[in-house]
Amino acid sequence: MKKLFVSLMTAFLMGTASLSFATSTPVTHPIDASVVVRTESMKLDVVTQVTEEASLVIRLRDADGHILHTKHINKGEGAIRYRFDLSKLQDGDYQVEISNGTTKQVKTFTIQTTPPSFTSTRSISLS
Numbered sequence: 001m002k003k004l005f006v007s008l009m010t011a012f013l014m015g016t017a018s019l020s021f022a023t024s025t026p027v028t029h030p031i032d033a034s035v036v037v038r039t040e041s042m043k044l045d046v047v048t049q050v051t052e053e054a055s056l057v058i059r060l061r062d063a064d065g066h067i068l069h070t071k072h073i074n075k076g077e078g079a080i081r082y083r084f085d086l087s088k089l090q091d092g093d094y095q096v097e098i099s100n101g102t103t104k105q106v107k108t109f110t111i112q113t114t115p116p117s118f119t120s121t122r123s124i125s126l127s
Helices: 002-020
Strands: 033-038 043-050 056-062 067-073 078-085 092-099 104-111
Touching: 033 104, 043 056, 043 092, 067 078
Parallel strands: none
Antiparallel strands: 033 043, 043 078, 056 067, 056 092, 092 104
């Protein structure tokens, strides 16, 4: 009886010891997103595939890290394109952040206005 009790206790202790060392690794899903800047129309497109595994959050941030706009996209929406209108933003550095909760992709862009330059034009005419 004593031998049975010792072997059961040993099995129990071995089972709890092996469970205490087990760790779970978080499942990460990569983000496959493209950011396209349309300079002539002052638009920025985020193109991505939203799978069944995770929803996405797209954020537009300024240089100080303030969130200017947030868009939540639900799981399984498939291929999406979200467009930001940048025409009202001041000159400066900005970031587009695409996150699915475990993985984050950040793209930085700069808006800079160049003053118009006037050049003189010369022409020749025959009479």
